[in-house]
Amino acid sequence: MGVVASFDFEREEELRRWVPDPVRCSVAYTPRVSYRSNLDLVSRLNDPAVLREPARRLAADGASAVAYLCTACSFAGGPGAEHALRDAMTASGAPRALTTMTAVVEALTAVRARRVAVVHPYQSPVERLLADHLEALGFEVVSLTSLKLGSVAEVYGASGQRVRQAVRAGDRPGADAVFIGCTALPTYEAVAPLEGELGKPVISANQATMWSLMRSAGGRARGGGALLRL
Incomplete structure (x- = not known):
């Protein structure tokens, strides 16, 4: 599996706790962007262009599914823009693509x-x-x-x-x-x-991102909660 995370993401260790031991999960990061506010940051990262290169690298590494792991970055532009983010990852070679909001x-x-x-x-x-x-x-x-x-x-x-x-x-x-x-x-x-x-x-x-990503790759995420029992 592959995960594209924002350049400032610091929860990779926790993220991997949702992944079963036999599964390889690679993480690639968006380019760094400058910003003046929280809204400015997530708006700049709601741009398909920031996903193309990290998604390409993950696909080349053999990821069967790729997720854009950022909640606000995937809802900042509305549902239409969220579809464009997925399309960008698919166009970059990801067999299946989703975002956190997906x-x-x-x-x-x-x-x-x-x-x-x-x-x-x-x-x-x-x-x-x-x-x-x-x-x-x-x-x-x-x-x-x-x-x-x-x-x-x-x-x-x-x-x-x-x-x-x-x-x-x-x-x-x-x-x-x-x-x-x-x-x-x-x-x-x-x-x-x-x-x-x-x-x-x-x-x-x-939890939702790794549950959906594992399902896309034909597996099950690890952890507690009603969602992971489905």
Whole structure:
């Protein structure tokens, strides 16, 4: 399998925890881009051009499926732009291509969730783009709960405990599932315990991406949670 990650991605060790031991997962990174804000960053990385070379390298390395691992980078331009990202990876040789938002939509559909509570670390403009993307695809966003973090460094510094607290605060009785956005957040050990507490599926960005990527490659991701039992 192949993963294209944003140039500033720092969760590769956690990402690999979702991958079964016999499976080889290669990671390639987008080119570095300059930016002035969170919105500027994800907008610049929502560009098919940044995927062509890393996707080409992964395909040449034998990846049977390639994922663009970045939540905001794959929803920033809306559903049409997300399709263009997948097309760019396919045109670069990836036999199958998906983005984190492809995977999230597949995961929410698989657990039969239409009303979704969303927990995320994004600033206000990006938060709204995430809600708009989900709503454009037929989901009802019943709550948006921010971790209230500032810089990218703060997001990577967030603890699993802080993520769990935000999920508890963000859940709503009418939500079919909780979605934890952003591949920079630590969620591997949080998903199953939170599901036990809340009594509903909890879908995280990394979990959904690796679940979908493994399915595309004909395998199953490793880890806990209702999604990985499907």
